[in-house]
Amino acid sequence: xxxxxxxxxxxxxVGVSVSKYVAACEKIFIEAGLETKLHAYGTNIQGExxxxxxxxxxxxxxxxxMGAPRISSTLKFGxxxxxxxxxxxxxxxxxxxLGGRLPGE
Amino acid sequence: xxxxxxxxxxxxxVGVSVSKYVAACEKIFIEAGLETKLHAYGTNIQGExxxxxxxxxxxxxxxxxMGAPRISSTLKFGxxxxxxxxxxxxxxxxxxxLGGRLPGE
Amino acid sequence: xxxxxxxxxxxxxVGVSVSKYVAACEKIFIEAGLETKLHAYGTNIQGExxxxxxxxxxxxxxxxxMGAPRISSTLKFGxxxxxxxxxxxxxxxxxxxLGGRLPGE
Amino acid sequence: xxxxxxxxxxxxxVGVSVSKYVAACEKIFIEAGLETKLHAYGTNIQGExxxxxxxxxxxxxxxxxMGAPRISSTLKFGxxxxxxxxxxxxxxxxxxxLGGRLPGE
Numbered sequence: 001x002x003x004x005x006x007x008x009x010x011x012x013x014v015g016v017s018v019s020k021y022v023a024a025c026e027k028i029f030i031e032a033g034l035e036t037k038l039h040a041y042g043t044n045i046q047g048e049x050x051x052x053x054x055x056x057x058x059x060x061x062x063x064x065x066m067g068a069p070r071i072s073s074t075l076k077f078g079x080x081x082x083x084x085x086x087x088x089x090x091x092x093x094x095x096x097x098l099g100g101r102l103p104g105e
Numbered sequence: 106x107x108x109x110x111x112x113x114x115x116x117x118x119v120g121v122s123v124s125k126y127v128a129a130c131e132k133i134f135i136e137a138g139l140e141t142k143l144h145a146y147g148t149n150i151q152g153e154x155x156x157x158x159x160x161x162x163x164x165x166x167x168x169x170x171m172g173a174p175r176i177s178s179t180l181k182f183g184x185x186x187x188x189x190x191x192x193x194x195x196x197x198x199x200x201x202x203l204g205g206r207l208p209g210e
Numbered sequence: 211x212x213x214x215x216x217x218x219x220x221x222x223x224v225g226v227s228v229s230k231y232v233a234a235c236e237k238i239f240i241e242a243g244l245e246t247k248l249h250a251y252g253t254n255i256q257g258e259x260x261x262x263x264x265x266x267x268x269x270x271x272x273x274x275x276m277g278a279p280r281i282s283s284t285l286k287f288g289x290x291x292x293x294x295x296x297x298x299x300x301x302x303x304x305x306x307x308l309g310g311r312l313p314g315e
Numbered sequence: 316x317x318x319x320x321x322x323x324x325x326x327x328x329v330g331v332s333v334s335k336y337v338a339a340c341e342k343i344f345i346e347a348g349l350e351t352k353l354h355a356y357g358t359n360i361q362g363e364x365x366x367x368x369x370x371x372x373x374x375x376x377x378x379x380x381m382g383a384p385r386i387s388s389t390l391k392f393g394x395x396x397x398x399x400x401x402x403x404x405x406x407x408x409x410x411x412x413l414g415g416r417l418p419g420e
Contacts (some may be wrong), residue, residue: 037354039406070187077163078175079177090355109250147286149251196250202233207236207248271316292328
């Protein structure tokens, strides 16, 4: 089962700056061979269900090891069995309806 | 690693009524021996990380089997390594600060 | 437009204990006359769209005033125009399918 | 109060294809003069609190008008009063820690 996910990890109890934890998680997703794309409020991840969720677990474990006593994450994840669809397909589908360009492109 | 999670599963492409899918997932969590408590916009789940996420996967598989071609879920999940904390502890902690009663109690 | 929402507020930069902020927000929802029900990973809120979102804004303002320099919240919110549905209706609908009782009842 | 938000709108009861609704909401954010950037599982929005939430409301109203009887959305939103921070700042901060490039760049 393929999944497209969006993860936002919030380390609690380590001050207001969280980018080093986000960067560490991003490395985990890359090293796991997952397709990933960071945005301003989380990161998209695409792959086989077990691979994606194993990486999410590693991310929580690592952020604890880095010193965060508490973590609260939000994950959106979508699956479908009617057809294959990638993250690029999803964007392309909206881009078409906006006349060929997304805002910011 | 213990986790307290909150899952909201939205089956897409099967009309506006989704309660039978929610009920089916709830049965999965109960059968998995997880502590679970449904609310009006999702369900709380508490247990070992691997058990909770295995049940979430089963839930997606079952909702597809029941006929939903597409599913979009939102999961919040929290871990901490500074101390043990249950779902009841979290509620108790807020209840204390509200003078011993939560709204609706 | 009526809305059923679920809010989880995470104050960042004020240590690991967040229950006093959650309690303060809960008071805002009660004082606003909104129906609200706390659970272990957020709180359900029901009411008119403008009332619910005004209360959510007050909550962010108050949590900042209480000393949190940064806040990250997750809100789920549902609207429908096919029929009226309350938070209790949603739970009742699942309860029916589980033989009259929800886990924990 | 400035806010950085991430919105994912799921129309329910209109089949599996949701891109036309997403595109319609994107137009609302652009017309409102908000900075917005679509990704594979939602869209980032940045602006003044009242402007962002007014646009989110318009989005729900429009998706209902377009024929969706039910909508379930997930919104993450962050505020801070310790310093100004844009969506670009957040990405830049992680980019730095990954040696100057984000995955996909």
